Amino acid sequence: MAVEMGGGGGGGTLSEIYQSAKKLLLRSRDGLERLERLEYSSTAASIDSPELSFSVKKDISQILSLCADMDRLWRSVSAKSQRDLWKRKVEQVAEEAESLKQSLDKYFLRNQRRMMEAKERAELLGRANGESAHVLRIFDEEAQAMQSVRNSSRLLEEASTTGEAILFKYSEQRERLKRAQRKALDVLNTVGLSNSVLRLIERRHRVDKWIKYAGMIFTVVIVFFFWRWTR
CATH class of the missing domain: 1.20.5 (Single alpha-helices involved in coiled-coils or other helix-helix interfaces)
Structure with a gap:
C-alpha cells in the first residue's frame, strides 16, 4: 500500500518515508557510538567532535520530523490490519529516536561538565601566588585524614569480628x-x-x-x- 504525502516532508509514500527514517536511525546510532568511544578513550578523554555531534543531532531532529509525517499518513490507511501495523512501526521509530535524543543530551551535559572542570583546573594551576600549593596541601591532608579514617574503620571491623569469634567459641563451649x-x-x-x-x-x-x-x-x-x- 502506497500512501503519499506532500507539504513540508518533501513528498513520498509512507513506506519510503519509513525507510528513510530507518536509515537515519542507523546513522544516528553509529554516530552516537563514535562520540561515546571518543569520550571514554584513554588518549582523548576530553576531546569533543562538534561536527559529528551536530550531525547526529540534525539526523535525530529529521527522524522526529519524519515520524510526525508518518503519524499523519498511517491514519489514512484504509485497512485496519495495515493501519495497526503502521502505527506500531511508527511508534517504534519514534521511541528509538527519542531514546537517541536523550542519550545525545546526556552526552552534551557530560561534555559541558568536562569543559567546566578543565577550565577550573586551568585556573587553579594558573595561579602563581602560592594558592595552588595551598589547595593541593589541603587536598593531601584531607586524603590522609580519609585514609586514617578508613584504617581505623578497618581495625574496628577486625576487632569486632575477632570479638564475635571469641563469643561464638565461648557459646560453643558452654553448649558442650x-x-x-x-x-x-x-x-x-x-x-x-x-x-x-x-x-x-x-x-x-x-x-x-x-x-x-x-x-x-x-x-x-x-x-x-x-x-x-x-x-
Missing part, C-alpha cells in the same frame, strides 16, 4: 558443657535406678529364702505330727 552435664545427670539417674532395682531384687530374694525355710519347717512339722498320729 551443658550437654556433658545433662549426660552426667542421665548416668547418675540411671545408676540410681539400677541401685533401687538391685535392692528390690535383694529384698525379694530374702523373702523367697524365708518362704522356702518356712515351708521346709512346716513340712517337717506336718510329717512329725503325722508320724506321731500313725503310731
Whole structure:
C-alpha cells in the first residue's frame, strides 16, 4: 500500500518515508557510538567532535520530523490490519529516536561538565601566588585524614569480628558443657535406678529364702505330727 504525502516532508509514500527514517536511525546510532568511544578513550578523554555531534543531532531532529509525517499518513490507511501495523512501526521509530535524543543530551551535559572542570583546573594551576600549593596541601591532608579514617574503620571491623569469634567459641563451649552435664545427670539417674532395682531384687530374694525355710519347717512339722498320729 502506497500512501503519499506532500507539504513540508518533501513528498513520498509512507513506506519510503519509513525507510528513510530507518536509515537515519542507523546513522544516528553509529554516530552516537563514535562520540561515546571518543569520550571514554584513554588518549582523548576530553576531546569533543562538534561536527559529528551536530550531525547526529540534525539526523535525530529529521527522524522526529519524519515520524510526525508518518503519524499523519498511517491514519489514512484504509485497512485496519495495515493501519495497526503502521502505527506500531511508527511508534517504534519514534521511541528509538527519542531514546537517541536523550542519550545525545546526556552526552552534551557530560561534555559541558568536562569543559567546566578543565577550565577550573586551568585556573587553579594558573595561579602563581602560592594558592595552588595551598589547595593541593589541603587536598593531601584531607586524603590522609580519609585514609586514617578508613584504617581505623578497618581495625574496628577486625576487632569486632575477632570479638564475635571469641563469643561464638565461648557459646560453643558452654553448649558442650551443658550437654556433658545433662549426660552426667542421665548416668547418675540411671545408676540410681539400677541401685533401687538391685535392692528390690535383694529384698525379694530374702523373702523367697524365708518362704522356702518356712515351708521346709512346716513340712517337717506336718510329717512329725503325722508320724506321731500313725503310731
